[in-house]
Amino acid sequence: MRGEARTMKLGVFCYNTEYSIRPDRLAVMLEERGYESIWLPEHTNIPTSRRSPFPGGGDLPKPYYHMMNPWVSLGAAAAVTKNLKLGTGISLVIQHDPIVLAKEIATLDVISGGRVLFGIGGGWNAEEMEQHGVPFDRRWKVLREKIEAIKALWTQEKASYDGEFVRFEETWSYPKPVQQPHPPIILGSATGQGRQRVVNYCDGWMPINVLLEDMPAAVDDLRQRAEAAGRNPDDIELSIFAQVGVDEDLLKRYRDLGIGRSVIGVPTSRPEKVEAVLDRFAPLIGELAA
Incomplete structure (x- = not known):
């Protein structure tokens, strides 16, 4: 909250390919060093047509079409840790059946003892979405409906949903998540519209971080949108994928802005290089949390 001492947790992102460090091994390394969370991305597939330009510019990096399934990988991470939070960064919800996805996430939350962080996004690859039957220009409506349906399945004994893209009559869905009312739903988006979606659902x-030119202004904008909608801005947790220019000073600036979690990246390479990055930032964990 404003006026109070601020603290920040450190998480770690990995591309999670079949040739990078195993997610279970990475998870153990993170928990041993005191990191708060592991974040794994998702692309179910990448169409070879490559019509959609890569948002980062240039050729699409190889890890994007070699990503393993995040939920299976996070299950492996859960099995070898006790406290590490398990996040998707991000899950392409629109490419999943919401009934099946709700059960997968709830199951992981149960077997992990309530450690899931449900990072979501709208996606950028139009032809990938088309192969899943989702029109690119309607992806945000599809995302909202699927998230609302998943919430219903998590929180209602007999859930139903009647939308434009998602419809199902009253049904039972178990298990329910351990976390109440459900695992945190965290949207990855850098635009004003994205911040409004955060407020909405x-x-x-x-x-x-590289997609935001003015982080303080964006934080203020989110708070103003929350207040206008009748939500307490302090109830919306602020995190950031700190993928560019990451050092101690940057992390402290984010903490002082009220960012509660920074997620740094590790190389898609040999375990010893991953370990070097983890050891570099580990001494900051206690300082940022103090």
Whole structure:
């Protein structure tokens, strides 16, 4: 909250390919060093047509079409840790059946003892969405309906949903998540519209730092949108994918802005290089949390 001492947790993002460090091994390394969370991305597939330009510019990096399934990988991470939070950064919800996805996430939350962080996004690859039957220009409506349907399945004994893209009559869906009312839903988006979507149906916000020119202004904008909607801005957890220019000073600036979590990246390479990055930032964990 404003006026109070601020603290920040550190998480770690990995591309999670079949040739990078195993998610279970990475998870153990993170928990041993005191990191708060592991974040794994999702692309179910990448169409070879490559019509959609890569948002980062240039050729699409190889890890994007080699990503393993995040939920299976996070299950492996859960099995070898006790406290590490398990996040998707991000899950392409629109490419999933919401009934099946709700059960997958709730199951992971149960077997992990309530450690899931449900990072979501709208996606950028139009032809990938088309192969899943989702029109690119309607993706945000599809996302909202699927999230609302998943919430209903998590929180209601007999859930139903009647939308434009998602419809199902009253049904039972178990298990329910351990976390109440449900695992935090955290939207990855850097635009004003994205911040409004956070206010409308999410619990947290997690942009990529390189996509924001003015982070303080974006934080103020989110708070103003929350207040206008009748939500307490302090109830919306602020996180950031700190992927560019990350050092001690940057992390402290984010903490002082009220960012509660920074997620740094590790290389898609040999475990010893991953370990070097983890060891570099580990001494900051206690300082940022103090």
